[in-house]
Amino acid sequence: MSGSEMKKKEAELCQHTCDHPDVVEEVRKAMPGEQLQQDVxxxxxxxxxxxxxxxxxxxxxxxxxxxxxxxxxxxxxSAVSHQLRVLRDARIVRSRKKGKNVLYSLDDSHISDLIRLGFEHVQH
Amino acid sequence: MSGSEMKKKEAELCQHTCDHPDVVEEVRKAMPGEQLQQDVxxxxxxxxxxxxxxxxxxxxxxxxxxxxxxxxxxxxxSAVSHQLRVLRDARIVRSRKKGKNVLYSLDDSHISDLIRLGFEHVQH
DNA sequence: TTATCATATGAGTGGCTGTTCATATGTCGG
DNA sequence: CCGACATATGAACAGCCACTCATATGATAA
Known part of the structure; x- marks a missing residue:
């Protein structure tokens, strides 16, 4: 509670909080959980x-x-296999065996939407 | 055109192309441009x-x-400023000066959609 | 079984990237 | 002008990551 512990940090709070300290507090409370943000x-x-x-x-x-x-x-x-592993671990693609081969496909349709949106954004 | 240049690479083509060589060719032609994919x-x-x-x-x-x-x-x-620079260079946020401060905001509504979709995906 | 093809994986490496520290720029009040 | 505050930026460093190489696993055919 004492002001001393605030002074340890160099300047975590700007003095006037840009004239809207309440907004900052609102935003802080509305932030999603850390784990969720990490996952995203x-x-x-x-x-x-x-x-x-x-x-x-x-x-x-x-x-x-x-x-x-x-x-x-x-x-x-080898490079392709390594990247497929990353995609598989992230549940973005899935694989099934067929004889000597392993067939890969998209795991989730949501992912297609995400990528499509990404392309739309880049193309203006 | 000669087959010699194909042999340089170790095994870029699997022998039977998984029983669907035409599909592979189709996919190859339908791939978006390299620059576009790089941007995404x-x-x-x-x-x-x-x-x-x-x-x-x-x-x-x-x-x-x-x-x-x-x-x-x-x-x-400093860390925040560095990351804001990255976001600004990517045209994801924009900034405007107000007195001593610099106010940041999202540049594009498409970005919100992308992030929202990302959260939806992670939350199942 | 052995040989060959298809895929996976561990180790090693170079390059990229996020943070910290120090400092520079810029703006306002006095 | 000066000091205090807000932000930006360059250098240095540590951790991460995508690729290569070598090798292992697995499956088919002879």
């Missing part, structure tokens, strides 16, 4: 990679095996 | 950070100055 950030982080976006764009059209993706992306099979 | 990945990458998500959640409720954000997030003013 994690989701966007997984989507925020060139290779993974290309993989998702390919899978958006058709279920594909790893070597198909390797061919379409023109990159290392 | 960049957009998601900017959204894919805990601190930046928290900033956007705060700005979603109200226009705020840097010290307000510093207070709400409970972190270094």
């Amino acid at each position: 950030a994690q989701l966007f982080k997984v989507l925020g990679d060139h290779t993974r976006i290309r993989i998702l764009n390919a899978l958006y059209r058709s279920e594909l095996c790893v070597c198909d993706l390797t061919s379409i992306l023109g990159m290392n099979q | 990945a960049q957009l998601f990458k900017v959204l894919g950070d805990h601190t930046r998500i928290r900033i956007l959640n705060a700005l979603y409720r109200s226009e705020l100055c840097v010290c307000d954000l510093t207070s709400i997030l409970g972190m270094n003013q």
Whole structure:
């Protein structure tokens, strides 16, 4: 309660709180939980990679095996597998075995919506 | 055209293309341009950070100055400024001066939609 | 079984990125 | 002018991450 502990931090509060201290308090209370925000950030982080976006764009059209993706992306099979693991861990794609191959597809339709919205935004 | 240049790469094409070589070709042609995909990945990458998500959640409720954000997030003013720069460069937030302060707000309503969709997805 | 193809994975590495620290710029009040 | 406050920015550093290489697992065919 004493003002001393406030002074430890350099300047966490601006003096006049921009003339609206109540708004700041409102915003603070309305903030989503930390875990939830962390999860959302994690989701966007997984989507925020060139290779993974290309993989998702390919899978958006058709279920594909790893070597198909390797061919379409023109990159290392190992690199593709590593990124597929990231996408699988994030529950963005799912896989099923078919003989020697493993077929990948989008796990959730919500993800397509997210990506589509992302493209719309970038294209103005 | 000669097959020699294909052989340089170890195994870019699986032998049977998973029994659907035509589909692979279709997908390849339907892929969005590289630059576009890079831009989308960049957009998601900017959204894919805990601190930046928290900033956007705060700005979603109200226009705020840097010290307000510093207070709400409970972190270094410098760190907040650095992240605001990232968001500004990505045209996700915009700023305007008011006296000594700089007020930040969301630049585009599409961004709110994207974030909302992200939260919906995470919350099942 | 052995050989080959398809995929997964661990280790190592270079590059990127978020934070801190120090400092610079800019604005207002006195 | 000066001091105090608000914000921006550059440098340095630590942690993370995507790729490569080598190798392991698994499945099919002969």
